Amino acid sequence: MKYIIAVIQPDRLDPVLDLLEKKEIHLVTVSTVMGRGRQKGIATVYRSHREAGSLLRKVKLEIAVNDAFVDATVNAILEGARTGQIGDGKIFILDLPQCIRVRTGEKGGTAIG
Ligand SMILES: Nc1ncnc2c1ncn2[C@@H]1O[C@H](COP(=O)(O)OP(=O)(O)OP(=O)(O)O)[C@@H](O)[C@H]1O
Numbered sequence: 001m002k003y004i005i006a007v008i009q010p011d012r013l014d015p016v017l018d019l020l021e022k023k024e025i026h027l028v029t030v031s032t033v034m035g036r037g038r039q040k041g042i043a044t045v046y047r048s049h050r051e052a053g054s055l056l057r058k059v060k061l062e063i064a065v066n067d068a069f070v071d072a073t074v075n076a077i078l079e080g081a082r083t084g085q086i087g088d089g090k091i092f093i094l095d096l097p098q099c100i101r102v103r104t105g106e107k108g109g110t111a112i113g
């Protein structure tokens, strides 16, 4: 299992969610966050979601998937979030040792989706 974290532009959330749903990836956690990349939070004029100091408003998606869904998840994020401009975002892929559904106690690949 993998835990995929993506930080993207807020205006790309809907396209990414649509593409994920088309690939049967429905379970997701979404947060509004603040962050900065290598431009150190210097906003471009047309993307000025500046919130505080050198931090810009971003959206973070967290998606836990079985290994078979990793490529589909990453490709949906890339396709939906990429404009080619700076600040399009970043994807982090972490190994996920365990997942437990609280209601049933199911674990691992059964609990994840
Ligand atoms: N190494 C990192 N560690 C933690 N968060 C990061 C890291 N890199 C990027 N982020 C998060 O992702 C957001 C988007 O990053 P961004 O797309 O600006 O990356 P970048 O490396 O600066 O690439 P680009 O040159 O395309 O802008 C940042 O605002 C920050 O929240």
Ligand SMILES: [Mg+2]
Binding pocket: 036, 037, 038, 039, 040, 086, 087, 088
């Ligand atoms: Mg950047």
